[in-house]
Amino acid sequence: MAAAPDRPAPPEEDEISSARQAVVDPVRVDVQGLTKTFGQVRAVDDLSFTVEPGQVTGFLGPNGAGKTTTLRMALGLITPDRGSTAFNGVPYRALPEPMRQVGAVLETAFHPARSGRDHLRVYARAAGLPAGRADEVLAQVGLGPAGRRRAGGYSLGMRQRLGLATALLGDPAVLVLDEPANGLDPEGIQWLRGFLRHLSHDQGRTVLVSSHLLSEVEQTVDRVVIVGAGRLVRQGSMAELRAGAGAGDVLVRSPQAAALAELLRAAGAGVTPTDGVPDGLTVSGLSTAEIGGRAFTGGVELHELRAHTSGLEEVYFRLTAGSEQYAAGPAGKDAA
């Protein structure tokens, strides 16, 4: 589906700023079978997923899971051993005006002696964008007055904002951000959250945000792609992930725990003693109502009965558990 050539010609230079609020043409990102080996370490292993427009997609995995390598392959910086990435059917290196279609923040990279504004002017010029875009994106990320100072003196949060401003220069339909919350204070994280949701939900952009912490992006993302040890672990909406978060498990406490366990096993439930809770049982396969009903009819006294609301974080840990040792291995340099 070579859709990019069908898109209307990029706006004229003086139209860029006025087009900023317009809804962008939707761009879908397809990652197909990406594989990359560094020496003996397979950093990314046959990884495929899709990123949809109008949503924020979280790209999650522990450090060393291959997130940064994947993003760099998608953006033509690292050549994959196998596989490909396409933006509406077109690989990054074949995009006619890449900065006008894809904006990426991979690391806070700038010359420390150059001002933030000059840094942006360099890339505006390279992409054939009007120099005025530098001031526009500085204002957009809330860096306006600081733009004339040497970037070397910026705080970590300001560096992240400068990176984001660079990505926004070309008013792209796709935004790729690698660990954008690193170094942001809580206020900054909240601002970023609102900003990314605005760019995707209101303006129809495709936003892909990587993080090693689910909690960091939990309130921002609509979909998740979870990787571990370079492989896809889970792909789906946040709603699906929440539904899978410990659904069905019930915690029950009773002074007659043994009798209760026997009763519930007879009803076909899975019953295990709960770690660290005296008289506690973790029950799967029965709802709280069914367990309460059976305890009542069986004459067993209950002290506690509640659905086990295992957090998303726990699901995330469980999904990526196998890849933790991997992160400590030689792939550590690939820390996302």
Next chain:
Amino acid sequence: MGRLVQAEWTKLLTTRVWIGLLLGSCLLVGGFAALFTAFAGNDESGIAPVGTPAYEQLALAVAANANILFIVLGIIGTTQEYRHRTATPTFLATPHRGRVVIAKLVAYALAAVPMALVVIAANVLVVSVYAGAKGEGPSLSGDNLRVIGGVWAALVLFTVIGVGVGALLRNQVGAIVGALVYLFVVEGVIRSIPATQGFYKWLPGGALEAMTATFDMTDLLSAWQGGLVLLAYALVFSVLGTLIAVRRDVV
């Protein structure tokens, strides 16, 4: 391509590297020119007296010593992208990396033209004023002009070689130290050992000397041959540097 060259100029002009290297070149060249003029005609120094063609060509060729600072200019031009990790946004803006390296070669060659002219002007100024005070300033014609033209072309070519070397080695400190050690030590050794002496004229330093010396020096190439040898080095380093930049992963 035009906008990429402009982007490189913006990069160059928004840090102070070029000012430092230009001032350093002028001081170095002005200092040497003054030193040579001070000892001109002194029997122990072996420098010909003011007013002779031998003195004038020697004194006007000292601007060629700025070649080390011009090669450093080119090296910093490419290695700063890796040192400050701006290779990532640069290659994101232009995924065809060969075009980035070619834009750098063009941008730095063109930037070196006026910079080299400023260094030559400093050289001519010091020599004219000092030699004028001691007797007679040099005329800017004939062989003198050929020396100046050779220096000008050589400084531009060394800048281009620097861009290529930087793209090849990527490590800024390593590339600068390597270039200085090569030009100051390695070439000197090659030149002083009888068995390898014959090769010196084919090396960048020998080619530079050929471009700026109009005396009868039988172990050097002619000026235009020296220029071609230097151009060949610039092209080889540029092509190798471009191939490396295109193939290596930017991690």
